Amino acid sequence: MAGKTLYDKLWDAHVVRQDDDGTALLYIDRHLVHEVTSPQAFEGLRIANRPLWRASSILAVPDHNVPTTTADRGNGTAGISDPISKIQIETLNSNCKSFKVNAFSMDDIRQGIVHVIGPEQGATLPGMTVVCGDSHTSTHGAFGALAHGIGTSEVEHVMATQCLIQKKMKNMLVRVNGKASEGVTSKDIVLAIIGKIGTAGGNGCAIEFAGEAISDLSMEGRMTVCNMAIEGGARAGMIAVDQKTIDYVEGRPFAPTGEQWEAAKAAWSDLKSDDDAEFDIVVELEGKDILPQVTWGTSPEMVLPVTGNVPNPADEADSVKSSGIQSALDYMGLTAGQPINEIQIDKVFIGSCTNSRIEDLRAAAVVAKGRKVASNVMLAMVVAGSGLVKKQAEDEGLDVIFKDAGFEWREPGCSMCLAMNADRLEPGERCASTSNRNFESRQGQGGRTHLVSPAMAAAAAVSGHFTDVRSL
Numbered sequence: 001m002a003g004k005t006l007y008d009k010l011w012d013a014h015v016v017r018q019d020d021d022g023t024a025l026l027y028i029d030r031h032l033v034h035e036v037t038s039p040q041a042f043e044g045l046r047i048a049n050r051p052l053w054r055a056s057s058i059l060a061v062p063d064h065n066v067p068t069t070t071a072d073r074g075n076g077t078a079g080i081s082d083p084i085s086k087i088q089i090e091t092l093n094s095n096c097k098s099f100k101v102n103a104f105s106m107d108d109i110r111q112g113i114v115h116v117i118g119p120e121q122g123a124t125l126p127g128m129t130v131v132c133g134d135s136h137t138s139t140h141g142a143f144g145a146l147a148h149g150i151g152t153s154e155v156e157h158v159m160a161t162q163c164l165i166q167k168k169m170k171n172m173l174v175r176v177n178g179k180a181s182e183g184v185t186s187k188d189i190v191l192a193i194i195g196k197i198g199t200a201g202g203n204g205c206a207i208e209f210a211g212e213a214i215s216d217l218s219m220e221g222r223m224t225v226c227n228m229a230i231e232g233g234a235r236a237g238m239i240a241v242d243q244k245t246i247d248y249v250e251g252r253p254f255a256p257t258g259e260q261w262e263a264a265k266a267a268w269s270d271l272k273s274d275d276d277a278e279f280d281i282v283v284e285l286e287g288k289d290i291l292p293q294v295t296w297g298t299s300p301e302m303v304l305p306v307t308g309n310v311p312n313p314a315d316e317a318d319s320v321k322s323s324g325i326q327s328a329l330d331y332m333g334l335t336a337g338q339p340i341n342e343i344q345i346d347k348v349f350i351g352s353c354t355n356s357r358i359e360d361l362r363a364a365a366v367v368a369k370g371r372k373v374a375s376n377v378m379l380a381m382v383v384a385g386s387g388l389v390k391k392q393a394e395d396e397g398l399d400v401i402f403k404d405a406g407f408e409w410r411e412p413g414c415s416m417c418l419a420m421n422a423d424r425l426e427p428g429e430r431c432a433s434t435s436n437r438n439f440e441s442r443q444g445q446g447g448r449t450h451l452v453s454p455a456m457a458a459a460a461a462v463s464g465h466f467t468d469v470r471s472l
């Protein structure tokens with residue numbers, strides 16, 4: 001019998017019961033909660049008079065709707081002008097209070113984007129099943145965990161039973177061989193992967209990312225890659241545990257200590273695919289072929305190296321694909337054949353659960369240092385992923401570098417990743433963004449989003465147009 005994949009191991013360790021048709025009940029170790037997808041779940045429990053099965057498995061935080069200016073955050077939720085945003089955050093606060101759930105409120109330095117604070121607190125651990133009512137829960141798979149998003153009714157189900165009804169996904173391996181070149185980051189790697197497999201490439205699969213270019217990445221970089229597994233069609237992405245994983249987790253507030261730590265470490269060393277494990281689908285890329293990436297269209301798969309030109313629909317033989325390219329160009333206000341590095345931008349957003357960790361801010365600061373935001377860029381903002389990331393960046397002087405260059409230095413939250421708060425694009429505005437989705441109107445009605453790495457976003461900010469960061 002062939003060996004097991006990492007996904008097989010995580011699955012087997014959590015199956016409570018499996019029916020002959022493959023339907024299984026999976027035990028959930030960690031449940032992360034935010035204000036958007038939890039209100040109906042709490043309400044459902046209240047109506048049915050059900051308690052939480054294991055309140056200590058839950059960690060809650062407001063992130064999508066929080067304001068990012070200090071002025072709006074000074075006085076609890078009073079500074080939130082949008083009534084729906086305000087109600088969502090107040091509802092999360094009161095639900096967590098009445099159900100006695102551990103929550104980091106807006107004025108807590110530990111508050112931040114749910115996918116940043118889970119790992120930061122050690123609430124995400126190797127070997128766990130991690131769920132959250134949010135598609136980018138795949139991020140946590142970077143720790144050798146089985147992590148994926150769930151719907152609101154499933155949020156209620158997990159709260160009430162600590163279990164989830166699931167069918168096993170297929171095993172997919174994406175291997176990036178050899179080293180990535182200088183100036184190429186985790187974001188470029190994952191955009192290149194999505195460019196290759198397409199947004200449906202991972203449908204029905206759990207993707208394991210492997211290969212030298214992946215294991216070379218820091219934990220932050222691995223989170224960036226797993227974060228976007230969902231944009232490649234897979235609900236879960238994961239990476240094997242190694243010494244970097246252990247070193248990152250050690251000493252974090254929620255991590256085990258003493259004897260439990262030693263036992264956990266020993267158990268975690270098996271969280272990798274066996275050498276003879278078989279995958280249903282295998283995709284390979286060469287690290288050396290990957291260049292800094294920029295999306296040009298309205299789907300993350302519409303991506304090219306910064307050295308490329310916007311595609312011409314006439315060059316596409318498939319008529320469906322050709323008209324897809326044409327409508328993306330129309331929406332994005334681009335012309336076929338236009339060099340990517342000549343596309344001028346209006347705004348820059350450095351943040352989101354893809355790229356708002358300390359390493360991301362450092363990479364952007366290296367580029368911003370001693371330079372100025374170009375005069376045609378009306379707003380360049382840096383939004384740390386958590387209060388603790390923000391503080392660490394400030395301790396390192398990164399805030400001063402950004403402010404001197406003309407960037408705004410904001411409070412943590414999802415912010416302009418999806419514009420549920422006040423941070424948004426106006427119709428027709430073009431943004432270099434380190435987030436993960438470039439769908440139509442994602443960052444504000446009529447806004448145009450180009451996904452890039454933090455270094456590439458900073459390079460665009462100081463140049464006023466996309467620029468190959470390696471040439472600065």
Ligand SMILES: CC(C)[C@H](C(=O)O)[C@@H](O)C(=O)O
Pocket residue numbers: 036037064133134135136149418
């Ligand atoms: C609001 C939430 C349900 C949503 C998600 O599931 O991903 C959001 O975080 C996003 O990025 O679009």
Ligand code: SF4
Pocket residue numbers: 063064113115134136352353354413414417418435436
């Ligand atoms: S930062 Fe963006 S992608 Fe991440 S959870 Fe928030 S809205 Fe979703």
